[in-house]
Amino acid sequence: MRIGELASQSGMSVDTIRYYEKIGLLPTANRLASGYRQYDKNSITVLSFVSSAKKLGMSLDDIKALLAIELDKSAASCETVKGFIAEQLLQVEQKMDQLKSIEQAMRRLHDTCCGGDESALCCSILQAMERGDV
């Protein structure tokens, strides 16, 4: 199959597939005599793998590392794979914690303001923000 069909089968754009090859995320594709890239069912699996990783919020660099393991499975252990995911999980948890503390700060601010239709001259939200008190 050529790149257009792979794109429609995988849900990725032709440009994205070429981009992934260029940055070394995807292995270089075989070429037909015409110079066209040639793919098979296995390529769909690989792109499905990449899609999964993207859904999990991984960076392309991290996906590249994990795909290297995937494409040489027999050389890696479950331990390695699980450890990799554990690391990603840790990063997600850190982001969550940051976001949670932002949410809390924002809710605190929100709750101190009366929300009435009087002028905002004494608005406790604005005042706290002026003081850097968030």
Next chain:
Amino acid sequence: MRIGELASQSGMSVDTIRYYEKIGLLPTANRLASGYRQYDKNSITVLSFVSSAKKLGMSLDDIKALLAIELDKSAASCETVKGFIAEQLLQVEQKMDQLKSIEQAMRRLHDTCCGGDESALCCSILQAMERGDV
């Protein structure tokens, strides 16, 4: 005070302050005869306000909108300010939900894998990702 002192008082870099003025986030500064920008205590308050907004994860565009309210407080109401924060809060909550579902998916994946030191050929993490099953 000149820009260097404002920078050290506010914790922002000289470049950042000039950048904020350029994109219209900060009002254009008064100039000395030399052409140097001139600031006062009030400028520190404004930058402190901007810092607070950044700590709350707001985009510069949103900060610009909120700062317009702050700089013309008497024209706005607490209702408006509180509503603005409520919107931001909503966005943060949406991000949290996305992150939460990523975390759950990742934890599910993580927990299905034995994590042993055998080859990853049958690793349930890799297999689920190949299937797009995340």
Next chain:
DNA sequence: CTTGACTTTAGACTCAACTCCAAGGTTATG
């Protein structure tokens, strides 16, 4: 008067992850 620290500007560069473009080559269809 010189030196060093400060300031000015326009404009280029960074990161991530694409997306788009132009100019050309190939293939499938009528």
Next chain:
DNA sequence: CATAACCTTGGAGTTGAGTCTAAAGTCAAG
């Protein structure tokens, strides 16, 4: 065989939020 629909490449542009540079002007201290 003409035409449309595909494919190729290198390279430029996008977004957000800065950061850095070069070349020039200003100011305070010794």
